[in-house]
Amino acid sequence: MAGEVSRMRRIVVSEFVSLDGVMQAPGGREEDASGSFKHGGWSFKFRDDQVPKYKLDELAASDALLLGRKTYEIFAAYWPKAKDDAGFADKMNNLAKHVVSTTLKKADWNNSKLIRTNVADEVRKLKQQPGKDILVYGSAKLVNTLLQHDLVDELRLMVHPVVLGSGRRLFDDHAEMLKPLKLAESKTFPSGIVLLSYHQAK
Amino acid sequence: MHVSLDGFVAGPNGEIDWVRFDDDLVEDVQALVDSADTGLFGRVTYQLMESYWPTVADSPTASKHDLDHSRWLNPAPKIVFSRTLKNVHWQNTRIVKDHIGEEITRLVKQPGKNLILFASPTLGSTFMNLNLIDEYFFNINPVVLGKGKPLFRDQSEMRRLELVESKTYKNGVVSLRYGRGS
Numbered sequence: 001m002a003g004e005v006s007r008m009r010r011i012v013v014s015e016f017v018s019l020d021g022v023m024q025a026p027g028g029r030e031e032d033a034s035g036s037f038k039h040g041g042w043s044f045k046f047r048d049d050q051v052p053k054y055k056l057d058e059l060a061a062s063d064a065l066l067l068g069r070k071t072y073e074i075f076a077a078y079w080p081k082a083k084d085d086a087g088f089a090d091k092m093n094n095l096a097k098h099v100v101s102t103t104l105k106k107a108d109w110n111n112s113k114l115i116r117t118n119v120a121d122e123v124r125k126l127k128q129q130p131g132k133d134i135l136v137y138g139s140a141k142l143v144n145t146l147l148q149h150d151l152v153d154e155l156r157l158m159v160h161p162v163v164l165g166s167g168r169r170l171f172d173d174h175a176e177m178l179k180p181l182k183l184a185e186s187k188t189f190p191s192g193i194v195l196l197s198y199h200q201a202k
Numbered sequence: 203m204h205v206s207l208d209g210f211v212a213g214p215n216g217e218i219d220w221v222r223f224d225d226d227l228v229e230d231v232q233a234l235v236d237s238a239d240t241g242l243f244g245r246v247t248y249q250l251m252e253s254y255w256p257t258v259a260d261s262p263t264a265s266k267h268d269l270d271h272s273r274w275l276n277p278a279p280k281i282v283f284s285r286t287l288k289n290v291h292w293q294n295t296r297i298v299k300d301h302i303g304e305e306i307t308r309l310v311k312q313p314g315k316n317l318i319l320f321a322s323p324t325l326g327s328t329f330m331n332l333n334l335i336d337e338y339f340f341n342i343n344p345v346v347l348g349k350g351k352p353l354f355r356d357q358s359e360m361r362r363l364e365l366v367e368s369k370t371y372k373n374g375v376v377s378l379r380y381g382r383g384s
Contacts, residue, residue, distance in 0.1 A: 045362070161364060161383065162362045162363065162383075163354055163357055163361040164357075165358060165361070169209070171207075171348075172348070175348035176349075177346060178347060180220075181346065183344045183370070186368065192363075192365035194365065196207070196342065196376055
């Protein structure tokens, strides 16, 4: 649009986490039962009508997904068959997907591309292209890589009011990093979920 | 309890220099402390505090916060839960070695104000497993530490909490207050 200031595309990491930082299988047991995780689907205990609205707006501000292999496989098994009145599934299926994996042979979900090597460089290239936000859901390993390389422009945590006690955590426990962030927004949902949103500290 | 975004209460060597304070936050923490009349500690936190608070008011450079906090902390009854600690050198302190659940249940039944557990993540996890905690206050700091001393560990079961309040401070700290879940 004429007059609009061009800016680089942003990488937006958006996660459902428990109070103890677990991000494994928020949407259902079948997503990921590794490590004998028995709380699959935990996020559904805390839904309210504002959360789907928020997630839909978030998706509307994006035109690509950047995913790790595990989350990609979970999504690719679910979304092509999904349908909803709000159009969330259609949007998920139509978005461009960038999948980071050294092992995946092919990525069949509509509009998918593989990133096999030089993750940081490839993500930097994506950011140079014109477009809207690039969304990262789940993908804990990838998120830690992106954080290490200062490639996360916004980190959104939907903190659920529950301590799970087990499961894959979003953040590596033994990472060599100390990253101060800048609080961009905090918002409380009726279900007791708190959105904490951070930008990179300049 | 001050917590990093990735769930640590201290760095790998106990560092807490990343904890952000401002006047508003200090005021709210002091109000929380004033709602209690007894301090509870794990050994590590107790020893850190015992080496600082008894003499802090003697220092000419003591801040208002230090003075306010020491006026509460020094005379207050203090209980340190430890199987290994032999002696304490801070006034009005006693050691409890075991039967934590019974001890807390007995204290809660006595008339008085609240019991407040300071930091002490290991003891806090034990309290959680024994279902002893009525309210949780977390000050979420805008920093990813990468590694350190975790807040929650070894929780034996899933525990639903109820969000009571959230408050955002100018310095980027978000304070979350939870009660027992239903």
